[in-house]
Amino acid sequence: MFAYILTRLASLALILVVMSVLIFLVTQAMPGDVASMIAGQFASKEVVDAIAVKLGLDQPLIVQYGRWAGGILQGDLGRSLVLEQPIGPILMEALARSLVLAVVALAVVAVVGIALGVLAAVRRGKLTDQMVSGVSYLGIAVPDFFWAIVLVLIFGSYLQLLPTGGYTPISEGFLPWAAHLVLPVVTLVMMLLARIARLTRSSMIDVLQTNYVKFARAKGMPESVVILRHALKNALLPTITVLAIDFGLILGGVVVIETIFSYPGMGRLLLFAIQRHDLPLIQATILIVSAAYCLANLTADLLYAFVNPKIRHGMRAS
Amino acid sequence: AGTLKVSVDSNLNTLDPAKMKGGQEYVAAYLIFNGLTVIGHDMTVKPDLAERWEHSDDLKTWTFHLRKGVKFHNGRDLEAEDVVATITRIQDKATGSTARVNFEIVESMKALDPATVQFQLKSPYAGFAELFGERQARIVPRDAVDTLASKPIGTGPFEFVSFSPGDRVVLKRNANYFEEGLPKLDEVVVRILPEAAAQVAALTTGELDLVWNLPLEAIDKVKADTKLKVDSVPTSTWDGVIMNNVVKPFDDPRVRKAVAMALDKQTITQIALFGNGTPTHSPIPPSHPYFNTDLKIAKGDPAGAKKLLAEAGYPNGFEVTLHTPAGRATRERLGLAVRELLKPAGITVNVQRVPFDVFLKDIEGKAGFYIDGFFSRPTIDTSVYPWYHSRGSWNTALWSYSNPKMDALLDGARQAKSEDEAKSLYTQVQALAVEDSPGVIPYVINHINGLNAKVKGFQSHPMMFLDLRNVSVD
Amino acid sequence: MMTAPQAHPTLQPAAAPAVTPAPAPLLDIRGLTISYGNARGTLRAASDVSFAIRPGEVMGLVGESGSGKSTVAMAILDLLGGGGRVDAGEILFDGVDLRRLPAAERRALRGDRIAAVFQDPFTSLNPALTVGRQIAEPLIRHKGLSTRQAAVRVEELLAEVGIRDPRRVAASYPHELSGGMQQRALIATALGCEPKLLILDEPTTALDVTVEARIIDLLAKLCDSHRLSALFVSHNLGIVNRICETVTVLYGGVVVETGRTGRVLSRPAHPYAKGLVAALPRITADRRHRLPSIPGTVAKLSGAVTACVFAPRCPFAEETCRSQPQTMRMDEAGDGVRCWKADALADTPWPDEESGAARPPRALPQRSAPLVEVENLRKIYGANRSILPWLRRAGTVAVDDVSFTVGRGEVVGVVGESGSGKSTIGRALLALTEPSAGTVLFDGADLTERVKRGDQELRRRAQLVFQNSAASLNPRKTVGAAMDRPLVLAGKGDAEKRRKTIAGLLTRVGLPAAYADRYPHELSGGERQRVNIARALATNPDFVVCDEAVSALDVSVQANILNLLAELRDEMGLSYLFITHDIAVVSHIADRVLVVYGGTICEEGPIASVLRPPYHPYTEALLSAVPRLAEDGQETPRILLEDAAAAPGGRGCAFAARCPRKLGAVCDEQAPPVHETADGHRIACHIPLATLAERAAVFPELMEGDARH
Amino acid sequence: MTDATSVRSVPRRLNMSSLPGSLIVGIVLLAPLVVAAVAGSWLAPYPYDEMNILSRLQPPGPDFWFGTDEFGRDVFSRTLVGTGSSLLMGVAATALSLLAGVPLGLVAGYKGGRVGETIMRAMDVLMSFPPILLGILVLAVTPPAQWKAIAAIGIVYVPQVVRLTRAITLELMQEEFITAARLRGESATYILFKEILPNIWPPLAVEASLRVVFAILLGASLSFIGMGAQPPSSDWGLMISEARPFVEQAPWIALCPGFALAIAVIGINLLGDGLRALLDPRNTGAH
Numbered sequence A: 001m002f003a004y005i006l007t008r009l010a011s012l013a014l015i016l017v018v019m020s021v022l023i024f025l026v027t028q029a030m031p032g033d034v035a036s037m038i039a040g041q042f043a044s045k046e047v048v049d050a051i052a053v054k055l056g057l058d059q060p061l062i063v064q065y066g067r068w069a070g071g072i073l074q075g076d077l078g079r080s081l082v083l084e085q086p087i088g089p090i091l092m093e094a095l096a097r098s099l100v101l102a103v104v105a106l107a108v109v110a111v112v113g114i115a116l117g118v119l120a121a122v123r124r125g126k127l128t129d130q131m132v133s134g135v136s137y138l139g140i141a142v143p144d145f146f147w148a149i150v151l152v153l154i155f156g157s158y159l160q161l162l163p164t165g166g167y168t169p170i171s172e173g174f175l176p177w178a179a180h181l182v183l184p185v186v187t188l189v190m191m192l193l194a195r196i197a198r199l200t201r202s203s204m205i206d207v208l209q210t211n212y213v214k215f216a217r218a219k220g221m222p223e224s225v226v227i228l229r230h231a232l233k234n235a236l237l238p239t240i241t242v243l244a245i246d247f248g249l250i251l252g253g254v255v256v257i258e259t260i261f262s263y264p265g266m267g268r269l270l271l272f273a274i275q276r277h278d279l280p281l282i283q284a285t286i287l288i289v290s291a292a293y294c295l296a297n298l299t300a301d302l303l304y305a306f307v308n309p310k311i312r313h314g315m316r317a318s
Numbered sequence B: 001a002g003t004l005k006v007s008v009d010s011n012l013n014t015l016d017p018a019k020m021k022g023g024q025e026y027v028a029a030y031l032i033f034n035g036l037t038v039i040g041h042d043m044t045v046k047p048d049l050a051e052r053w054e055h056s057d058d059l060k061t062w063t064f065h066l067r068k069g070v071k072f073h074n075g076r077d078l079e080a081e082d083v084v085a086t087i088t089r090i091q092d093k094a095t096g097s098t099a100r101v102n103f104e105i106v107e108s109m110k111a112l113d114p115a116t117v118q119f120q121l122k123s124p125y126a127g128f129a130e131l132f133g134e135r136q137a138r139i140v141p142r143d144a145v146d147t148l149a150s151k152p153i154g155t156g157p158f159e160f161v162s163f164s165p166g167d168r169v170v171l172k173r174n175a176n177y178f179e180e181g182l183p184k185l186d187e188v189v190v191r192i193l194p195e196a197a198a199q200v201a202a203l204t205t206g207e208l209d210l211v212w213n214l215p216l217e218a219i220d221k222v223k224a225d226t227k228l229k230v231d232s233v234p235t236s237t238w239d240g241v242i243m244n245n246v247v248k249p250f251d252d253p254r255v256r257k258a259v260a261m262a263l264d265k266q267t268i269t270q271i272a273l274f275g276n277g278t279p280t281h282s283p284i285p286p287s288h289p290y291f292n293t294d295l296k297i298a299k300g301d302p303a304g305a306k307k308l309l310a311e312a313g314y315p316n317g318f319e320v321t322l323h324t325p326a327g328r329a330t331r332e333r334l335g336l337a338v339r340e341l342l343k344p345a346g347i348t349v350n351v352q353r354v355p356f357d358v359f360l361k362d363i364e365g366k367a368g369f370y371i372d373g374f375f376s377r378p379t380i381d382t383s384v385y386p387w388y389h390s391r392g393s394w395n396t397a398l399w400s401y402s403n404p405k406m407d408a409l410l411d412g413a414r415q416a417k418s419e420d421e422a423k424s425l426y427t428q429v430q431a432l433a434v435e436d437s438p439g440v441i442p443y444v445i446n447h448i449n450g451l452n453a454k455v456k457g458f459q460s461h462p463m464m465f466l467d468l469r470n471v472s473v474d
Numbered sequence C: 001m002m003t004a005p006q007a008h009p010t011l012q013p014a015a016a017p018a019v020t021p022a023p024a025p026l027l028d029i030r031g032l033t034i035s036y037g038n039a040r041g042t043l044r045a046a047s048d049v050s051f052a053i054r055p056g057e058v059m060g061l062v063g064e065s066g067s068g069k070s071t072v073a074m075a076i077l078d079l080l081g082g083g084g085r086v087d088a089g090e091i092l093f094d095g096v097d098l099r100r101l102p103a104a105e106r107r108a109l110r111g112d113r114i115a116a117v118f119q120d121p122f123t124s125l126n127p128a129l130t131v132g133r134q135i136a137e138p139l140i141r142h143k144g145l146s147t148r149q150a151a152v153r154v155e156e157l158l159a160e161v162g163i164r165d166p167r168r169v170a171a172s173y174p175h176e177l178s179g180g181m182q183q184r185a186l187i188a189t190a191l192g193c194e195p196k197l198l199i200l201d202e203p204t205t206a207l208d209v210t211v212e213a214r215i216i217d218l219l220a221k222l223c224d225s226h227r228l229s230a231l232f233v234s235h236n237l238g239i240v241n242r243i244c245e246t247v248t249v250l251y252g253g254v255v256v257e258t259g260r261t262g263r264v265l266s267r268p269a270h271p272y273a274k275g276l277v278a279a280l281p282r283i284t285a286d287r288r289h290r291l292p293s294i295p296g297t298v299a300k301l302s303g304a305v306t307a308c309v310f311a312p313r314c315p316f317a318e319e320t321c322r323s324q325p326q327t328m329r330m331d332e333a334g335d336g337v338r339c340w341k342a343d344a345l346a347d348t349p350w351p352d353e354e355s356g357a358a359r360p361p362r363a364l365p366q367r368s369a370p371l372v373e374v375e376n377l378r379k380i381y382g383a384n385r386s387i388l389p390w391l392r393r394a395g396t397v398a399v400d401d402v403s404f405t406v407g408r409g410e411v412v413g414v415v416g417e418s419g420s421g422k423s424t425i426g427r428a429l430l431a432l433t434e435p436s437a438g439t440v441l442f443d444g445a446d447l448t449e450r451v452k453r454g455d456q457e458l459r460r461r462a463q464l465v466f467q468n469s470a471a472s473l474n475p476r477k478t479v480g481a482a483m484d485r486p487l488v489l490a491g492k493g494d495a496e497k498r499r500k501t502i503a504g505l506l507t508r509v510g511l512p513a514a515y516a517d518r519y520p521h522e523l524s525g526g527e528r529q530r531v532n533i534a535r536a537l538a539t540n541p542d543f544v545v546c547d548e549a550v551s552a553l554d555v556s557v558q559a560n561i562l563n564l565l566a567e568l569r570d571e572m573g574l575s576y577l578f579i580t581h582d583i584a585v586v587s588h589i590a591d592r593v594l595v596v597y598g599g600t601i602c603e604e605g606p607i608a609s610v611l612r613p614p615y616h617p618y619t620e621a622l623l624s625a626v627p628r629l630a631e632d633g634q635e636t637p638r639i640l641l642e643d644a645a646a647a648p649g650g651r652g653c654a655f656a657a658r659c660p661r662k663l664g665a666v667c668d669e670q671a672p673p674v675h676e677t678a679d680g681h682r683i684a685c686h687i688p689l690a691t692l693a694e695r696a697a698v699f700p701e702l703m704e705g706d707a708r709h
Numbered sequence D: 001m002t003d004a005t006s007v008r009s010v011p012r013r014l015n016m017s018s019l020p021g022s023l024i025v026g027i028v029l030l031a032p033l034v035v036a037a038v039a040g041s042w043l044a045p046y047p048y049d050e051m052n053i054l055s056r057l058q059p060p061g062p063d064f065w066f067g068t069d070e071f072g073r074d075v076f077s078r079t080l081v082g083t084g085s086s087l088l089m090g091v092a093a094t095a096l097s098l099l100a101g102v103p104l105g106l107v108a109g110y111k112g113g114r115v116g117e118t119i120m121r122a123m124d125v126l127m128s129f130p131p132i133l134l135g136i137l138v139l140a141v142t143p144p145a146q147w148k149a150i151a152a153i154g155i156v157y158v159p160q161v162v163r164l165t166r167a168i169t170l171e172l173m174q175e176e177f178i179t180a181a182r183l184r185g186e187s188a189t190y191i192l193f194k195e196i197l198p199n200i201w202p203p204l205a206v207e208a209s210l211r212v213v214f215a216i217l218l219g220a221s222l223s224f225i226g227m228g229a230q231p232p233s234s235d236w237g238l239m240i241s242e243a244r245p246f247v248e249q250a251p252w253i254a255l256c257p258g259f260a261l262a263i264a265v266i267g268i269n270l271l272g273d274g275l276r277a278l279l280d281p282r283n284t285g286a287h
Ligand SMILES: Nc1ncnc2c1ncn2[C@@H]1O[C@H](COP(=O)(O)OP(=O)(O)OP(=O)(O)O)[C@@H](O)[C@H]1O
Pocket: C036, C037, C043, C045, C063, C064, C065, C066, C067, C068, C069, C070, C071, C072, C081, C082, C083, C084, C235, C300
């Protein structure tokens, strides 16, 4: 197990190194450049060049990369060229907000999605099953931005129940904080629920047909115990994978939802950086997102082991 | 008294006025900083940090006398050296200020004493005082320029408290503000809400007090709400159909003329602005006394355009790509309207949206045919000269239009000694601009703010500034 | 030589009146009719099934695969899944009709008064919960024990089923236990609430013979000591013979015969039962014998029973059989048979059409070079020499220094417990895995080397018949397509010619040529295995490895396939490496046999010699564990092996850790010497040959046969 | 191999009653969309890009069945004409991801070891790139075009297809029919594409149907940030995205393409489920 984690961490480090080079090269290949962005409309070439020199953009790529990577190794994510601020605090703030969104949304998705999936599996072919499918279809059939707008209109404009956007730190009180999260979370849930529910349903159906479930029934266990204790734990593996992927997705930014709900998370930060061609900001953001994604995957794999002792065993062996 | 919550629709790149590019940023600039002069609601120049100013007869030496007792937010007194430092910084190419071109005219400057600063110009310029009303020419403390982008210090009515990119800028009342009893508000929160629907919803729920530059689609809704109101003012901010005069087929004036003829400006104003603007000939708005009322606004004459095209060697029209910057709804609509209106004239337009950074780098000044737009300028000269004079800064980059007659008219207007002289010259400029059609300027836009009825004392500014000095919320 | 069962002169006349009132049955099933329904229609899985189990009695339920055994067992438990429905009948438990009880009350009975153990311990335990917790569940549920009390009881129970370290086992997860231990844990679960009725659905099928023997002994003991009644579902007649007092034979969802075990198995009255008993391979020294088999397959029933269900396959069937449903005729002793001709056929054995016919004796192999030569074969799995220290691993030794030969036209059997390396040897022979050391010569050439060089020609001469007939055919290819490929690869003619070849091959293995268009799922297990064999033959091989090729099959189907393989050997001179864990099967088909344990060959020799003393201690245990029918001879005492504590390995004898005759340290520390006798019989053991030869024969009847010859 | 005994991926006797129900419903839902995709511009009552300033933002009525948008364009006609490009977006992007992902997944699963590891780690890298950035990169190098959006989305989904394919391949590798194939001397290519691939189709059909849906939606999201389809095209995603500001004032602008999208999504999903069942030779019509 320990060896397994070590191996995984080593490969994670390797991935991040590869990613850093890739990110660096790829962002360099992006059209547009920050100097002309800063110079603005119709800046003459000398102006753009002057800015480029000032920002050190004229140096060879390898030097730029070395400086960047060296800084990151020392925990310095660099300075945003456009915002003229150190990237670290900005990024961490956005990350924290995305994290909040991801954790809350995924908690809801996991609980509701798994519950719906289990329900549908248990009542396979019955009305409940079809209703669950129906609801999940509705969730994926309509683009997230459409849901988002409809929610804004209903809960913001008409019912005036919830704030329509923005973010309030929890330090300003739990209720305002929670109120600002409701709509983005609901939209995300609509978007992600279907997959989780369907996945849980199908693996639950498989597990419900296994011998050990039958044996649990033969022991006279009531259905609730059979389903929750015996079946569910074993049915969760694929669900966990997808949850981890979704976690990475939300951390990486759900631009559309963040935009509509004015949620200052990673997605909008990245989009901002891309639109302003702020390379250090783009690079740092993607690197952090990648790292977060890899960590989410690792966590999922460790969760597997927690859920399934056999895999724990396999980890020790392989 | 109270807190005013106002929204802008896009993130602020910087709080350093010299580097500002967008309307949202100017909102902050106007609240935090002052210029030597200010453009008033009536579009005339007024004293701001400079109490008064005088110029030599040849219009080449300008002396400004600073107001006494003005303090920066950090407590230091404003001095003439700060003005010199501010302008020097703008002139530095590496700063990347778009106001740099304005101050190219300055030969030299010096602080005569802590309260007096003098400028020597390369050529006579009557509108020099107005240049200090420009958005980027905010006076900044010379010892704190490096942190302006994230921690701006100015002399303005509000002091900077915090900026969280993508989320909000928080400002508080400047207790030492030099205008007695102003500002009235204790606090201003500028929130960044990119989605129009969210802005309007927030305004309805009272989460916001004011929506700066209200999305056009939402005007009807805000108007319908009795708790809300709409405040609007005509501006000389314009969008244009840019034709590069050195790129085929637009190097032929007949082609440009044909395009201009085919475009029905009234219709375009309807489509792009839902009527919230006024058709015009040039950046001079119809509300301005210099506006040429004799000229007819183009009504759209595809037949005439076809004829001209045939003369220019395009009897069957041609196909062309029109670039529009992505995310600017009005300009995107303008692009689609152009596409539609040029169709009967035989011109096939392929609209192509381009991300803004790419637009800046690869389209503006390089492509043949695109949609662009410009904020209103403080003076008629700054609104016209750079676009139409053959050495005008925008012109050389935008459409490379060159007509000696136009140059003569514009140079003359700069030194015009009387209003009438200036008016007559500018009237001819407009006629020539329509005749040569270096590009098509279909309209000037109304600046519209949506606000809660409880916001008192607010007036929309034709320069799209957010003037909150007299505003209060109860 | 097997003989047909003789009619017993003391059989009571069917009409004799009852003398002693039988005790009221604990479980009384009356007229149980069960069907599975889905969109395709309904399938009658049990029709009018009636039988009774008296208190303290163990009843065997036997019958071909698919005859409805599990269905009946599950119906008692109310666990018929997937569209199964009881249409009619009563299930009286202690006089109460379970079917009338509300679901909750039935559930309360389950695990408490009626407990169950299923076939496969590996899948019956939840991989995510500790074994102790799973055993404790019913105790907490039904007996209201606290978690702590339950934990104490769990350890008692585990100890009772013979687990030496109950505490550790209770804290383990299923995958950490061996199959035998898992099955014991299941039995402990079932016994926990002291049930009155135990339902055992093939509880040992998935286990090794040696482990199986232990479990069966344990069950017999427990049933006895707890005065348990049990329904024992199995198709293994030997085990039923060992443990059951009475037996009920199902065919096509219908009870065709029921009675006391000894009577039914020695003198079956119903034609199907006759066939079943006859098809069972016996330990025998006469490997020229063909097994009797029951031709055809079970007909699936959907409607009401209108004829004898066995009539289509019955060699004694007459017109009446096909037009009239049969009734069960019971006598007082509780024996019953559902065949109107039973009395008339009482003395007629199952027809053995082939055994009588004279077959040309196969030419004995010439003394030429052997076809396959294996020398010092070693295979280590999972060794890793990584630069990263935490990744380095020594790996498992699957095969440890094995040498043997297979002659042309020879059948070499390989027996040994699960994991002993049988399959690995087979795979190495076919160049499917690369040996870690040693050489495999095929017809004098190094096969692995050839294959590596891209020469597939030699490889085609060595083929494999798999255990799992379903997994070895691509479900998305028709039989024809599967068989076509080898021909295409061998460049055997155009499409038309190949089709002819395929038809010929199918006919050769006894399938209609039209089967070429079928998909694997449209075939029965036996048919699929035939297709497998036909496919292996398509390349015209000289050598076929049969890896548990008949283990998954029903006795009657197994008999069929064994006959087919023997025929092919005789006619085409094929050589086989026959891997199995069934000694009877090996004794039936093999010329020579290798007994492997822990990756080493512990005994090797002609089959007749291996079955007779001297025995290697492991061979002796293995042979003693073979379940037998009563008529096959006296039950000899079983040599029960402890569960393996650790994987075999190290310097000494692989079997040392479990050897009941272990001498001492020498066994652990020195590789055993090989004793060889004149006829090529070799035993690797520290115990002197003479001492080994002193042991009594496990199959005394073979010794008699010896004397006779 | 084209003779009588060649591989058949669908069962022989195809009759209506043996078709899975979900397949039939899926086809019924998708049929009109396919017709619209092929013949949309002929069927449309108005040109998709014709502006009619006098009748902008008209509610549904006899002239404009589903109303008009802010340019006075007929929403119904636009939806009809947009069918092609919207479906193309989903189908082509999915096809691309399958085309790239399936072989990679097969190889990763078959080869294992270093090759497999390398492929999987490369996929991890690709997967941890935020999809939008990939989209922007592909789209921004040169002017946006639909095929580029398709390429971007296709690439985004490659890792997921690889993962799925690899997982199934690994499972199938345990099956003995693979051993049988090796034993008769088949090449790796044959085993991968003729033995394994046909068994991957059913789960892949389900996955692909989900992918098509996600691709359409991601295309819409790209439109949202101005990267996907270009105006005045009437791609559904673009239409719905452009209708946002008018949701209150003129909800019908979003309704028609939204409806079409929902039908497509449900239809494609059902089709996927049905195909899985159909591709399974064990299918006997029971579902
Ligand atoms: N869930 C089900 N749906 C439909 N048919 C079924 C189902 N379960 C079993 N059957 C069918 O019912 C018949 C009896 O099955 P059952 O499992 O009782 O046989 P069995 O005697 O236990 O066989 P085996 O020895 O192989 O375990 C078989 O033909 C089987 O195909």
